[in-house]
Amino acid sequence: xxxxxxxxxxxxxxxxxxxxxxxxxxxxxxxxxxxxxxxxxxxxxxxxxxxxxxxxxxxxxxxxxxxxxxxxxxxxxxxxxxxxxxxxxxxxxxxxxxxxxxxxxxxxxxxxxxxxxxxxxxxxxxxxxxxxxxxxxxxxxxxxxxxxxxxxxxxxxxxxxxxxxxxxxxxxxxxxxxxxxxxxxxxxxxxxxxxxxxxxxxxxxxxxxxxxxxxxxxxxxxxxxxxxxxxxxxxxxxxxxxxxxxxxxxxxxxxxxxxxxxxxxxxxxxxxxxxxxxxxxxxxxxxxxxxxxxxxxxxxxxxxxxxxxxxxxxxxxxxxxxxxxxxxxxxxxxxxxxxxxxxxxxxxxxxxxxxxxxxxxxxxxxxxxxxxxxxxxxxxxxxxxxxxxx
Numbered sequence: 001x002x003x004x005x006x007x008x009x010x011x012x013x014x015x016x017x018x019x020x021x022x023x024x025x026x027x028x029x030x031x032x033x034x035x036x037x038x039x040x041x042x043x044x045x046x047x048x049x050x051x052x053x054x055x056x057x058x059x060x061x062x063x064x065x066x067x068x069x070x071x072x073x074x075x076x077x078x079x080x081x082x083x084x085x086x087x088x089x090x091x092x093x094x095x096x097x098x099x100x101x102x103x104x105x106x107x108x109x110x111x112x113x114x115x116x117x118x119x120x121x122x123x124x125x126x127x128x129x130x131x132x133x134x135x136x137x138x139x140x141x142x143x144x145x146x147x148x149x150x151x152x153x154x155x156x157x158x159x160x161x162x163x164x165x166x167x168x169x170x171x172x173x174x175x176x177x178x179x180x181x182x183x184x185x186x187x188x189x190x191x192x193x194x195x196x197x198x199x200x201x202x203x204x205x206x207x208x209x210x211x212x213x214x215x216x217x218x219x220x221x222x223x224x225x226x227x228x229x230x231x232x233x234x235x236x237x238x239x240x241x242x243x244x245x246x247x248x249x250x251x252x253x254x255x256x257x258x259x260x261x262x263x264x265x266x267x268x269x270x271x272x273x274x275x276x277x278x279x280x281x282x283x284x285x286x287x288x289x290x291x292x293x294x295x296x297x298x299x300x301x302x303x304x305x306x307x308x309x310x311x312x313x314x315x316x317x318x319x320x321x322x323x324x325x326x327x328x329x330x331x332x333x334x335x336x337x338x339x340x341x342x343x344x345x346x347x348x349x350x351x352x353x354x355x356x357x358x359x360x361x362x363x364x365x366x367x368x369x370x371x372x373x374x375x376x377x378x379x380x381x382x383x384x385x386x387x388x389x390x
Contacts, residue, residue, distance in 0.1 A: 010044075015051050026051045028058050073180065075122065075171070076115030079104060082171050093263055103163040106139040119175035124185050127168060134161055135193060158193035165191050201329045202339050208234065211331070214322040215315065226315035228285065230336055235278035236260075237340035237358050240333040242268070244313035248289065249305030251282055258282070260359065268359040285309060341367065 007025075008017040016025050024047035026037040035058075039050045060080070073081075086100050108114055111130055138156035169186040176184050203211070212234075216227035232243050242262045250259040256279070262268025274282065286303060293301040316333060323330050337358070344354045351364035360366055 012048055012051060014055065015039075015047060024051075026054050028054075073119070073175065073178070074115065075117045075119065078119065078171050078174050079108070079115065081174060082167070095263075099163065100167065103160075103167040106160065106164045107168060110134050110137075110139050119172060119180050122168065122172055122186070124188070124191065127165065127186060127191055131161055131165065131191065131193060134164075139164075158195045162192045162195070202331075202335070202342055203326075203328050205343065207326065207328065208339060211319070211322045211326060211328070214325060215318045218318055218321070220318075222312055223318065225311040226318040228281065229310050229312050229315045230319055230333075231281050232278070232310060233333055233336035234339045235275060235281060236272050237337050237344075238272070239337060239359075240314060242359075243310060244308070246309045247305060248286070248303040248307050248309055251286070251309065253279070253283070253286075262359045268361075270356065270359050272357050282309065 006019055008019050010017060010024075014026050014028055016027055017023070018025060022042040024039045024041060024044070026039060028035045028037070037054055039047045039054075041047050041050065083101065083104065086097050089097065110133075135156055139160065165186070169184065172181065172184050172186055175181045202208070212227045212231050215230060216224050218226070220226075229243065232238065232246075233240065236243070236258060238246070238260055239262065242260050245261055246258060250261070252259070253274075256274045257271040258274060258278070260268070260270050260272055262270065289303050289307065290301045293303055314333065319331055319333070319336075341354055341358060344357065345351070351367055355362070355364040355367045358367070
């Protein structure tokens with residue numbers, strides 16, 4: 001079917017129907033480029049209502065662009081233009097887009113009347129005053145699945161505030177580009193909050209193993225799967241999302257590596273060697289997987305290379321309950337990645353190599369700041385090597 005015959009025009013302007021699927025799509029021209037929007041329906045009456053909403057939104061966006069071009073935009077118009085530019089970007093992932101948009105929401109939520117301000121009111125002094133207030137009060141951030149804000153995650157961390165400041169700087173840049181401001185007052189250094197990387201008090205290796213065993217004894221239908229998910233993080237140093245995406249096609253027992261398809265940076269695409277505990281875990285999971293795998297020609301069972309290695313994609317609540325039972329500081333998924341890095345450093349692996357295993361692109365600079373802390377038992381053992389009288 002040719003491109004011309006795939007799309008069926010309708011009597012409603014900008015509304016087209018895909019003949020193959022029967023679904024309706026909106027097609028607009030934005031900044032001289034075609035923009036396609038799925039209306040996610042094959043019902044004519046629903047499509048008419050949804051395209052009207054999109055048409056109204058597109059028109060408001062055009063009016064804001066016109067006001068920006070004319071040098072008459074307030075911060076609300078500049079924010080709308082900034083949002084549309086983020087949505088149109090093709091060189092970043094949806095997760096990165098969500099992070100940028102979340103920073104904008106944090107500013108709008110915590111700066112009363114921000115949208116009605118003119119760009120010249122966004123001075124360094126005003127931003128510093130806002131930053132100091134948010135450092136005390138936070139943005140009221142509530143983690144997904146949580147019942148309400150917590151003291152540890154209230155949107156007042158330095159990284160959260162700095163993401164908001166980056167967004168402010170880029171929005172004001174738009175006003176500069178359009179001639180509303182001669183220069184960006186937020187360009188100079190000194191605005192961002194000082195980063196203080198959290199260094200968790202990691203339990204000893206034996207206590208960590210006991211925590212995993214406690215998760216497995218949890219009694220739920222996926223208790224063992226949750227325990228194995230935590231073990232995988234601690235034995236490979238993967239991020240939570242990376243671990244959830246690992247398939248059997250990524251595990252190479254012959255070479256002793258697991259391929260990690262990370263997306264955070266170019267270095268996130270990597271191979272992590274299977275340390276003995278990781279190999280033992282994966283061999284057990286592989287054997288379980290083969291038991292339910294269909295038989296191939298000749299009667300042998302083969303693992304599906306597209307099948308995820310891990311049966312669950314998170315285990316935060318199970319991990320928290322086990323930590324509480326053992327009376328240790330609350331551990332997160334990312335802390336288990338930290339445990340892998342710490343164990344590697346304690347074993348004598350050089351910093352650049354550990355950084356590569358973690359998918360860091362800086363050769364070890366971040367590793368030295370955040371991960372190069374050692375557990376008490378290792379510290380005591382190392383101290384015993386120091387000769388007295390030196």
